[in-house]
Amino acid sequence: MTLARTALRLATVAALKGDVSGRPTIAEGRVYDSRFSDFAPETFADDAKPTILVLTDSDEGEALSRQNGGPPFTRLIDLVLELGIVQTIQDGDDFVVGYPDTDARHEASLDALEYQIMRRLGYDPAPLAVLWRSFVRPRKHDCHRQVLDDSGVKIACRILTLTCEVSDDQVTVFNTDGDVPSGLDALPEPLRRVAQAMPDGSSGASIVAAIAAAIAPPLSIGPLDGVDITVANADGMDVADMLDVSVEIRNAIDMPQIVAASGAVTLDYAKGTFQNLILAANVTGLSVINWPKNGKTGRLILKITNTGDFALGGWPNTEWVGGIAPTITQGAGKKDIVVLTTASAGAEVFGNIVGQDYR
Numbered sequence: 001m002t003l004a005r006t007a008l009r010l011a012t013v014a015a016l017k018g019d020v021s022g023r024p025t026i027a028e029g030r031v032y033d034s035r036f037s038d039f040a041p042e043t044f045a046d047d048a049k050p051t052i053l054v055l056t057d058s059d060e061g062e063a064l065s066r067q068n069g070g071p072p073f074t075r076l077i078d079l080v081l082e083l084g085i086v087q088t089i090q091d092g093d094d095f096v097v098g099y100p101d102t103d104a105r106h107e108a109s110l111d112a113l114e115y116q117i118m119r120r121l122g123y124d125p126a127p128l129a130v131l132w133r134s135f136v137r138p139r140k141h142d143c144h145r146q147v148l149d150d151s152g153v154k155i156a157c158r159i160l161t162l163t164c165e166v167s168d169d170q171v172t173v174f175n176t177d178g179d180v181p182s183g184l185d186a187l188p189e190p191l192r193r194v195a196q197a198m199p200d201g202s203s204g205a206s207i208v209a210a211i212a213a214a215i216a217p218p219l220s221i222g223p224l225d226g227v228d229i230t231v232a233n234a235d236g237m238d239v240a241d242m243l244d245v246s247v248e249i250r251n252a253i254d255m256p257q258i259v260a261a262s263g264a265v266t267l268d269y270a271k272g273t274f275q276n277l278i279l280a281a282n283v284t285g286l287s288v289i290n291w292p293k294n295g296k297t298g299r300l301i302l303k304i305t306n307t308g309d310f311a312l313g314g315w316p317n318t319e320w321v322g323g324i325a326p327t328i329t330q331g332a333g334k335k336d337i338v339v340l341t342t343a344s345a346g347a348e349v350f351g352n353i354v355g356q357d358y359r
Contacts, residue, residue, distance in 0.1 A: 072168035285314035
């Protein structure tokens with residue numbers, strides 16, 4: 001699966017560019033996706049200023065389940081950021097970071113640019129940075145330097161490599177008797193959410209639109225949302241005495257991610273029995289729609305990923321052991337597993353804490 005790499009690059013470029021009113025690094029808008037050319041200020045005028053090239057390299061993954069194999073896989077992708085700054089030739093006491101005139105100032109400028117990148121991706125509460133952290137978790141950091149001195153132009157570069165655990169492409173099979181998505185909605189997660197965040201008119205927006213058109217239509221099958229089989233006596237047995245056999249078939253491939261960016265969140269049981277709830281804000285009200293009908297068991301497994309010190313409350317009609325709802329683990333990247341079970345279409349829900357502070 002490869003669209004996870006596309007999502008990683010596009011989200012990284014968008015986050016590091018920011019918008020015109022607030023550039024997060026001294027590279028400003030000079031952040032390029034997968035440029036193959038080396039830094040060359042004599043060819044690319046903007047290379048004379050602080051510049052970032054974003055690439056993806058090594059990509060490996062293990063099956064999520066040893067028993068079932070993959071896909072999906074646990075993806076480890078190398079996100080490579082090449083940082084380049086040209087040294088100026090005029091000495092002066094008024095040093096501006098990013099426009100160095102000595103070797104020492106050159107190194108300091110690269111240090112500052114790397115710090116700005118890590119601050120943006122790792123801590124910034126801006127929506128694009130929060131989106132990046134919702135499906136990317138750096139596992140390893142590596143940085144080394146190289147110096148290019150061509151035609152008397154000294155360019156100092158840093159190669160920053162972040163080995164990132166990235167959510168694999170989440171392929172969804174849709175019922176043909178329902179609404180089959182089109183356009184950007186047909187893209188798999190996490191690329192779908194990245195695509196929806198791309199600024200209108202940007203190169204990223206045109207890329208995801210072309211990909212969506214190329215992979216359409218999405219996978220679809222006949223109606224399997226529920227199969228009710230009624231076995232009746234041909235002699236006219238009373239309806240109350242009939243044998244009612246009900247089989248509920250639910251798509252196990254779909255594992256949607258929901259980013260909670262406001263106080264109220266609605267989960268759709270019809271989208272899967274294992275859902276990833278990402279806390280990007282405090283949640284004070286949680287609701288679940290489309291539980292199975294009364295008399296049928298519905299079990300929703302929630303993987304709750306915190307992106308900061310956010311809280312989760314307002315559980316839907318939920319009873320807990322001892323009457324005490326769980327306190328979600330605080331801290332970026334912390335994960336809890338909670339299971340909600342009902343046999344009354346959500347009128348009465350039982351909550352169980354499977355585990356907390358997974359890492």
